[in-house]
Amino acid sequence: MQVSDKTYTNGGNLGIIKLIKKSPSLILDLGCGAGDNARLLKQSGHTVDGITISLDEIGLAAKYCRHTYNFNLESGLPSEVKENEYSYILCSHVLEHIAFPEKLLADIYTLAKKNKATILIALPNIMYYKTRTKLLFGKFEYTNDGIMDYTHLRWYTIKSAKHLFESYNFNIKSSTVNGLPPLYSLIRRIGLKAINFTNNFLYLLSPGLFGSELIFELECK
16 A cells, blocks of 8 residues: 555644644645644634645545645645745655655745745654664564554654755754653553653653654744
8 A cells, every 4th residue: 555545634733733823824734634734723713725645635634725735745846836825834744755855845945935934844753762672673564654654765863854954954943852751551640740741851851762753843044
């Protein structure tokens, strides 16, 4: 099965959405999936255009998007969006599916530069402690979803992602991580405050080890 044959549904990426400060905004969601981000954004008064390679996702995302485009982002951005004035460009768990991201990143830069848009990118972290432990013991096994999703073509760390963005002349305004702490099933019995405290401590100690998701807020230089 290829990525174009999969349908990605989830609760939306709250780690990215909370970084959207301007409301209402016109937002471009790259790799929009079934429209889960668009659904949350629409509820907050935003207008969203979505792009996906999946024909099945087009029909689902259309309920929440102003326009949906069936397009392979490996080829960059479709011409239909290049004249629009977006305030935000979302790229949530997309770049790991792109074998050669040069054209896409160049198009994102051109569009964002013209509109002074903010770019929000989320990536899985190949150096997350669970994945790192498996690799240490020689286990490189694909899964149906998550960091080792079998449709992933690239893997990123905090350092390699920052290097990629800086090489395309993006300025990194902020970077954060998300993830579940070790012994999560035990800690959650204590309560949400314990989870937050543990996460904050571990992220400060080693974000590249304890964050399963990398989130970057970019702007054009």
